[in-house]
Amino acid sequence: MxxxxxxxxxxxxxxxxxxxxxxxxxxxxxxxxxxxxxxxxxxxxxxxxTDITQRVAKLKWQLAGHIVRRRDGRWGPKVLEWQPRTGKRSVGRPPTRRTDDLRRVAGSRWIQAAQNRGIWTPYKRPMSIG
Known part of the structure; x- marks a missing residue:
C-alpha cells in the first residue's frame, strides 16, 4: 500500500x-x-x-535524507530545490509540493539538517501529518 x-x-x-x-x-x-x-x-x-500516515511520513523523511546526502552528481538534489513556474500564477492555492511538509516540520534549512544522518532520523522527528 x-x-x-x-x-x-x-x-x-x-x-x-x-x-x-x-x-x-x-x-x-x-x-x-x-x-x-x-x-x-x-x-x-x-x-x-502502525498507522499508515506515520509509515508514509517515515519513508518520505528517509528518502529526502538519502537524496540530499548523495554526492554522485545525479539530478535528485537539484529537483528538490527547483522552483517551478515563472510568470503568471494560476488562480487559487498553489499545489502542494513534496518538500512542503518537510519544510513545515524541519524549517527552511531542512536540507542542511538532512546532511547529518544522526539528527535526521525520521522516527525521532515529530510526525505532524494530518
Whole structure:
C-alpha cells in the first residue's frame, strides 16, 4: 500500500483516503463489519499495525535524507530545490509540493539538517501529518 509513497505530496485528501483504506483492511483481517460498530481504537489495538500516515511520513523523511546526502552528481538534489513556474500564477492555492511538509516540520534549512544522518532520523522527528 505504501509502494512509491516517498514521492507523494501528502495532502489531507490523500491522508484521509489512506486511513480509510487501512481501516477497511484491518476490519477485513479481523472479519469485522461496520455494522458491528467497533471503534477504530479497539481494532488498532487488536491488529497492532502502525498507522499508515506515520509509515508514509517515515519513508518520505528517509528518502529526502538519502537524496540530499548523495554526492554522485545525479539530478535528485537539484529537483528538490527547483522552483517551478515563472510568470503568471494560476488562480487559487498553489499545489502542494513534496518538500512542503518537510519544510513545515524541519524549517527552511531542512536540507542542511538532512546532511547529518544522526539528527535526521525520521522516527525521532515529530510526525505532524494530518
Amino acid at each position: 505504501t509502494y512509491g509513497s516517498e514521492t507523494w505530496s501528502l495532502t489531507m485528501g490523500l491522508i484521509s483516503m489512506l486511513r480509510v483504506t487501512q481501516r477497511a483492511m484491518e476490519r477485513a483481517m479481523l472479519e469485522i463489519s461496520l455494522r458491528d460498530k467497533i471503534r477504530n481504537v479497539k481494532i488498532r489495538r487488536r491488529t497492532r499495525v
